[in-house]
């Protein structure tokens with residue numbers, strides 16, 4: 124009887140744990156190096172955001188919503204690392220994480236601005252977007268413009 128109670132208690136605890144633990148957030152799995160991500164993903168998306176002129180239609184604005192989403196996704200991937208030789212060392216540095224978070228924050232600003240079709244807010248988001256690029260490059264990859 125005692126043993127049954129203990130076994131039941133164990134089951135209860137296990138069951139309770141499973142319920143209490145939310146499903147793990149989906150971490151992106153990097154499929155390329157940080158450098159490739161910069162060149163093929165980050166740069167085109169940020170060029171789009173920085174190049175905003177005078178979007179009119181929903182389709183025009185969707186381009187900026189998509190570009191902002193790419194920046195956010197890229198930021199999440201940057202935090203995980205990449206397939207390059209130094210990527211995981213970089214990604215384990217708290218300063219790296221902080222730069223990536225600022226990139227993500229600017230991406231979120233840009234996404235909100237695009238959702239609201241607010242060109243002024245897009246410019247502001249674009250201004251917030253640039254410093255983390257420059258500062259992260261100075262710290263982790265001196266020489267990159």
Ligand code: HEC
Pocket residue numbers: 156157158161162165166169201207209213219220222223226252253255256257259260263264267268
């Ligand atoms: C978290 C740090 C970090 C942030 C934020 C970051 N970069 Fe980078 N970037 C790097 C590192 C590190 C490299 C070099 C990677 C390597 O050499 O393996 C790099 C390389 C690049 C390259 C390639 C340069 C070359 O010489 O080939 C470009 C382009 C680039 N980044 C653009 C950007 C832009 C634009 C932003 C902002 C929108 C940005 N990066 C934000 C860390 C960062």
